[in-house]
Amino acid sequence: MTGTVLAPAAGRPAARFRPAAAPGTGAGAAPVPSFGAFVAAAAASGRLVVQPRMGFCDPALMRTGLERTKAAAATTVGTLTIDSYTRVGDEAAARASLAEGVPLNGYPIATHPAARTRRLLDGLLDDTFPVQVRHGSSRPESIIRSLAAAGLDATEGGPVSYCLPYGRTPLRESVDNWARGCELLAALVPAPRVPHLESFGGCMLGQLCPPGLLVAISLLEGLFFAQHGIRSVSLSYAQQTDPAQDEEAVRALRRLAAEFLPPEVDRHVVLYTYMGVYPRTEHGAASLLEASARLAVRAGAHRLIVKTAAEAHRIPTVDENVRALETAASIAVLTERHGMPDADTADSEVYAEARAFVEAVLDLGADVGRALRTAFARGYLDVPFCLHPDNAGRSRSFVDRGGRLRWSDAGAMPVAPSLVAGGRAALTSDGLLAAVHGLAARYDTAAEPALTG
Numbered sequence: 001m002t003g004t005v006l007a008p009a010a011g012r013p014a015a016r017f018r019p020a021a022a023p024g025t026g027a028g029a030a031p032v033p034s035f036g037a038f039v040a041a042a043a044a045s046g047r048l049v050v051q052p053r054m055g056f057c058d059p060a061l062m063r064t065g066l067e068r069t070k071a072a073a074a075t076t077v078g079t080l081t082i083d084s085y086t087r088v089g090d091e092a093a094a095r096a097s098l099a100e101g102v103p104l105n106g107y108p109i110a111t112h113p114a115a116r117t118r119r120l121l122d123g124l125l126d127d128t129f130p131v132q133v134r135h136g137s138s139r140p141e142s143i144i145r146s147l148a149a150a151g152l153d154a155t156e157g158g159p160v161s162y163c164l165p166y167g168r169t170p171l172r173e174s175v176d177n178w179a180r181g182c183e184l185l186a187a188l189v190p191a192p193r194v195p196h197l198e199s200f201g202g203c204m205l206g207q208l209c210p211p212g213l214l215v216a217i218s219l220l221e222g223l224f225f226a227q228h229g230i231r232s233v234s235l236s237y238a239q240q241t242d243p244a245q246d247e248e249a250v251r252a253l254r255r256l257a258a259e260f261l262p263p264e265v266d267r268h269v270v271l272y273t274y275m276g277v278y279p280r281t282e283h284g285a286a287s288l289l290e291a292s293a294r295l296a297v298r299a300g301a302h303r304l305i306v307k308t309a310a311e312a313h314r315i316p317t318v319d320e321n322v323r324a325l326e327t328a329a330s331i332a333v334l335t336e337r338h339g340m341p342d343a344d345t346a347d348s349e350v351y352a353e354a355r356a357f358v359e360a361v362l363d364l365g366a367d368v369g370r371a372l373r374t375a376f377a378r379g380y381l382d383v384p385f386c387l388h389p390d391n392a393g394r395s396r397s398f399v400d401r402g403g404r405l406r407w408s409d410a411g412a413m414p415v416a417p418s419l420v421a422g423g424r425a426a427l428t429s430d431g432l433l434a435a436v437h438g439l440a441a442r443y444d445t446a447a448e449p450a451l452t453g
Contacts, residue, residue, distance in 0.1 A: 016070070016128040035130040035154035035196040036232035036266040038077065043268065043302040047075040048293070048332040050304050052321040053134060055081025055106035057098070059120045062107050065318045066120075070129045072322050074329030077303070078124070078131035080152075082106045087137040105315070109133065109146045117150035130154060132198070138162045138169040140181040148188035155185070156198035156234075158221035160372060165205055165386035171376055172390075175369040182228035194232045197225045198270060202236035202253070204383055207276030208435060210397050210405040211240060211249035212353025212415065217381065219256050219354070220361055224368040226265045233265060234303065238272040239292045241439050242403035245350065250299035252351035256358065271301035273328075277440045278311040284443035285309040289324060293331040298338050304328055312440070353415050357381065360414040379412030385432075399435050 042049050052069060056062045066078045083106035085094040094108040109117060125131050132154040133147045140157055147155060163174035182197065189195040201218035218235045225233050235253050240246055250269055257267050273292040279285045286309055296304045306324040308316040316324075360380045364371040375381045379392035386393065394411030398418075406418035 034192075034194045034232070035077065035132060036194060036234070036268065038127070038130050039234070039268050039302050040266065042075050046337070048296055048304055048329065049077055049302060050074050050293075050306055050325045050328045050332075051077050051132070052079055052325060053081055053305060053307075054079050054318070054321050055083070055134070057083060057104035057106065057108060059107075059112065059116055061318075063120050063124070065321070066124050066129075066131065068318050068322050069325065070124055072325045072329075074325045076129070076325055078129060080107045080109060080131060080133045080147075082133065082135035082137070082143060083108045086110050086143065087135050089137070089139045089142065091142070106135075109150070110142045114146065114149035117146070121151065125151065132156065132196075136162055138167050138174040139177050141177065141184055144181050144185050145188065148185065153185070153189040153193050154196040154198075156200055156236075157181075158197075158199045158201055158217075159224060159369060160217055160221060160376075160381075161200035161204060164388045164391055165383050167388065170390060171373055171388075175373055178224070179228050179369055182225055182230050186229035186231075194266070195230060196232040196234070197230045198234040199225070199236055203238040203272055203275050205386065206238065207240065207274070207439075208397050208399075208405065209384055210353070210407055211237070211245060211252075211350045213357060213381070213383070213413075214238065215249050215253045215256065215350060215354035216357035216361075218253060219260060219358055220368060220372060222257065222261060222265075222267065223362075224372070226262055227368050231265055233261070233267050234270045235267060236270050236272060237301070238275040239288075239295060240274070240405055241399050242405070243291065243295060245404045246295055247299040248348040248350040249354075250295070250301050252348060252354050254300055255351060256354060260358065268302040269300065270303040270305060271296045271299070272305045273307040274439060277437050278307060279440045279443040280312045281444045282309045284440065284446065285311065286327065287446065288439075288443050289328055290331045293328040294335045297332050297335040300338070304332075356414045380414060382411045382413055398431075399438060 039049050054065045056065060069076050069078050083094060083104035086108050091110050094111040097104055131152055133152055134156055135143050137143055159175040159178035163169050163171050185195045199218045199221035201221045202214045204214055204217060214237060222233045222235050235257055237249050237253055253269050261267055273289055279288055289307060293304060306328050308320040308324040310316040310320050361371050361375045364374045376390050379394060382392040382395040384395045384397045392411055395413060396409040397405055398408045400406050408417055410417045
């Protein structure tokens with residue numbers, strides 16, 4: 001166990017954070033359960049919103065997970081993570097699995113009737129507890145129809161981040177699918193609720209992608225969402241290998257969002273606890289989670305997607321998810337916030353690189369989706385170690401001696417490879433494995449902190 005975990009008084013549940021009424025609802029009117037407005041109100045009150053990546057196929061177990069998330073001693077939002085069959089559009093396989101009693105690895109929202117999902121959410125979904133649907137699909141339309149029918153309005157993904165690096169869908173199709181998906185979400189969510197979309201762009205590859213490209217893709221997907229009618233977005237970034245570089249990245253993302261997104265679009269940054277190979281020891285995993293909570297507060301992210309101590313071994317239980325939420329929230333409370341506005345910070349290395357990517361793409365045309373396709377075709381955007389056929393595959397990265405992620409080969413991208421000693425050397429298979437496992441090993445081998453009272 002690491003750090004100091006704050007718990008509610010014995011026998012008394014933690015009070016739920018209740019945001020102010022949405023503008024225009026009038027005195028005494030019930031606040032609108034809007035995802036973006038909830039996060040904004042929490043941030044204004046100095047609270048970090050924490051969120052699990054939780055999904056169960058059984059509605060009763062899924063409800064238990066949401067109940068426990070809502071009751072946690074933290075400011076939380078709920079998650080319905082969708083199963084793999086639904087993600088790829090194979091709803092027949094999802095139905096067959098349910099009929100045969102075969103467990104799925106998530107909640108099959110397009111297979112369960114909308115009335116069943118509404119019952120699952122009844123008494124939980126309100127202005128103190130919005131719920132987001134997380135899925136991983138390059139074909140999101142049926143998922144969006146299903147979540148809207150169930151009374152939900154928040155999801156995540158994107159035309160690039162849910163196509164590359166692991167999918168098989170051609171990028172052109174993914175862009176078209178997500179354009180329709182955005183417009184569908186905007187049309188199906190009734191006013192005064194505000195549909196919300198989170199870009200997964202800051203999590204490309206999970207690790208070993210230098211932050212400038214992650215920041216740029218996340219922002220470009222946010223611009224794509226706005227171009228297709230979405231007025232509330234979140235921009236993601238996944239914790240990487242160096243805390244100082246990560247803080248630069250989150251601040252760069254906040255600054256670029258203010259510079260490029262239309263002013264009427266509500267936005268916030270969501271940070272992911274490290275997405276790569278996770279520490280295998282409990283103290284290593286807990287220390288990494290705590291580091292991500294401190295990073296979120298220092299850099300100005302308003303929401304944190306947590307990981308648990310079980311990540312390296314198996315799917316975490318509800319109890320383990322709740323423990324991670326409460327640990328992250330307690331560390332956030334103890335972390336000093338930096339008050340310097342993003343616009344007043346010097347142009348960091350990450351900011352300059354990300355802006356070069358963004359400008360190179362936007363110079364290709366006013367249609368963001370078409371510009372993204374062209375940028376990948378020309379290699380202006382090129383995800384390292386990504387085997388998708390629409391990715392140029394010429395870029396390579398490495399972790400320098402200080403722990404920062406850098407480019408060893410930039411291909412045709414509008415950035416220069418690093419001049420750091422050793423950066424131009426070819427990365428061997430042993431070197432790649434060492435880089436992939438490096439952060440986990442660092443946390444696992446660190447001395448376990450003494451228990452605090």
